[in-house]
Amino acid sequence: MTGWLSPAEWAVVALSLKVSLLAIALTLPLAFALAWVLARTRLPGRVLLDALVHLPLVLPPVVTGWLLLLAFGRNGPVGGWLEATFGISVMFRWTGAALAAGIMALPLMVRAIRLSLEAVDRRLEGVARTLGARPWWVFTTITLPLCLPGVLAATVLGLARSLGEFGATITFVSNIPGETRTLPLAIYTALQVPGGEQAVTRLALVSVALSLAALLASEWLTRRQRGRGSDGL
Amino acid sequence: MAFDVDLAVARGGRQIAVRFETQARVVSLFGPSGAGKTSVLDMVAGLLRPAAGHVRVDGETLFDAAQGIALPPERRGVGYVPQDARLFPHMNVRDNLLYGWRLTAPARRWLALEEALDLLGIGHLPDRRPATLSGGEAQRVALGRALLAGPRVLLLDEPLASLDRARREEIMAMLERIRDDLKIPIIHVSHDRAEVDRLGGLVVEMG
Numbered sequence: 010m011t012g013w014l015s016p017a018e019w020a021v022v023a024l025s026l027k028v029s030l031l032a033i034a035l036t037l038p039l040a041f042a043l044a045w046v047l048a049r050t051r052l053p054g055r056v057l058l059d060a061l062v063h064l065p066l067v068l069p070p071v072v073t074g075w076l077l078l079l080a081f082g083r084n085g086p087v088g089g090w091l092e093a094t095f096g097i098s099v100m101f102r103w104t105g106a107a108l109a110a111g112i113m114a115l116p117l118m119v120r121a122i123r124l125s126l127e128a129v130d131r132r133l134e135g136v137a138r139t140l141g142a143r144p145w146w147v148f149t150t151i152t153l154p155l156c157l158p159g160v161l162a163a164t165v166l167g168l169a170r171s172l173g174e175f176g177a178t179i180t181f182v183s184n185i186p187g188e189t190r191t192l193p194l195a196i197y198t199a200l201q202v203p204g205g206e207q208a209v210t211r212l213a214l215v216s217v218a219l220s221l222a223a224l225l226a227s228e229w230l231t232r233r234q235r236g237r238g239s240d241g242l
Numbered sequence: 243m244a245f246d247v248d249l250a251v252a253r254g255g256r257q258i259a260v261r262f263e264t265q266a267r268v269v270s271l272f273g274p275s276g277a278g279k280t281s282v283l284d285m286v287a288g289l290l291r292p293a294a295g296h297v298r299v300d301g302e303t304l305f306d307a308a309q310g311i312a313l314p315p316e317r318r319g320v321g322y323v324p325q326d327a328r329l330f331p332h333m334n335v336r337d338n339l340l341y342g343w344r345l346t347a348p349a350r351r352w353l354a355l356e357e358a359l360d361l362l363g364i365g366h367l368p369d370r371r372p373a374t375l376s377g378g379e380a381q382r383v384a385l386g387r388a389l390l391a392g393p394r395v396l397l398l399d400e401p402l403a404s405l406d407r408a409r410r411e412e413i414m415a416m417l418e419r420i421r422d423d424l425k426i427p428i429i430h431v432s433h434d435r436a437e438v439d440r441l442g443g444l445v446v447e448m449g
Contacts, residue, residue, distance in 0.1 A: 138289065
C-alpha cells in the first residue's frame with residue numbers, strides 16, 4: 010500500500026489531513042455558536058448574519074481568498090494585530106491554508122448543525138427544567154446528546170469540504186510544496202507537468218475515496234439522529 | 243388555600259386568561275383544544291411568561307407580576323406530565339425516572355425509585371428504551387419521573403388523550419390513587435367531561 014503512492018504524495022495526503030483537521034477544530038465551535046444563534050435566538054440582525062455566514066458558499070472562492078489576504082496580510086487589520094501581539098503570521102503557512110479551508114467549510118457546518126438543533130424537541134428541554142435542571146444542565150444532558158449525531162455529521166461534512174478546498178487556498182497562501190500544497194493543489198500542479206497523468210490519477214483516487222467515505226459517514230450519522238425515538242438507537 | 247391562580251397571556255393573537263382560588267386539591271381545566279389549557283400549565287410551570295397575574299400553591303408564591311417574583315422552572319417544584327409523555331428518548335426508563343430525583347435535595351424527596359415502580363406498576367421496565375414502550379407505559383413512566391422529583395404540585399396535560407379505553411381505565415385508577423394517597427395538589431387539563439367528573443375537585447371552564 011505504501012508503495013502505491015510516492016513518499017512525496019503521502020506527504021501531500023498527510024498535509025491535507027493536518028490542514029483539514031485544524032480547520033475543523035477551529036470552525037466547529039464557531040459553527041455551533043452561529044447555528045445556536047440562528048436556530049434559537051431572535052437577534053435583530055439574524056437575517057444579515059445568516060447571509061454573511063453563507064457568503065463563502067456563493068462567492069467565487071478566489072474572492073474569499075483575496076478577502077482573507079486583505080484581512081490577514083501583514084498590513085491587514087487581523088494579520089497586523091496577530092503579528093504585533095503574538096508575532097505569528099498565517100501568510101503562506103499551512104495554518105493559513107487551514108484558515109481558508111475552515112472559512113469555506115463554515116456555511117455547510119452551520120447549516121447542518123442548525124438543522125439538528127431545530128430537530129430537538131423544545132418540550133423535552135422544558136420538562137427537564139421543571140425536573141430541577143438549570144439551563145446549562147439541560148443543554149449538557151438533553152440538547153447536546155440529542156443533536157450530537159447531527160453535529161458529528163456536520164463535522165465530517167466540513168472535513169470533506171476542507172479536504173477539497175482549492176480556490177481560496179491558492180489565492181491566500183499560494184501553492185508551496187510541503188507547506189500549503191494540499192491534495193487539490195498537488196493535483197492541479199501535477200496537471201501542469203507533462204507526463205503527470207499517473208500522479209493525477211493516484212491523487213484523484215485518494216480524493217474520491219476520502220470524500221466518499223466522509224459523505225457516507227455523514228449520511229449515516231444524520232439518519233441516526235432522525236431515527237432517534239423510533240428505533241431507540 | 244391550595245391554589246390561588248390568576249394568569250393572563252397573549253398567544254398567537256388570542257388572549258388567554260384563567261382565574262381560580264380554591265381549597266380543592268384537584269383543579270380540572272376543561273375546554274376544547276386550542277382554548278389555551280396547555281399554556282396555563284406552562285405558565286404555572288414557569289415555561290411561559292405570563293403578561294400579568296400570580297400563581298400561589300399552598301401559600302407558596304411561584305409567580306407574582308406585581309411583586310416581580312418569577313421563580314425559574316427548576317425552582318418551582320412542579321411535576322409536569324406533558325401530553326404524549328415526552329420521555330427523554332436517549333435515556334432508558336430508569337434514567338428517565340431518576341432524572342429529576344438526582345437533582346432534588348434528599349430532604350425534599352418523598353418517593354423512592356422502588357416505591358414509584360410499585361405504585362405505577364412499571365417494575366419490569368427500567369432497562370427499556372422509551373421508543374419500545376406502549377402509550378400507557380410511557381404515560382406511567384412520565385408520571386413516575388414527575389413524582390420522583392418530589393414536586394409540591396402535579397400538572398397533568400391530557401393524561402388519557404392518547405390511550406385506548408382499557409389503558410384509560412388503568413391510568414385513571416392510578417391518578418385517583420395518587421390523588422388519595424399522596425395528598426399532592428393536582429392541576430389537570432382535559433377536553434373530556436367524563437374524565438373531569440371522575441377526578442372531582444374544582445372544574446374551570448376555558449375557551
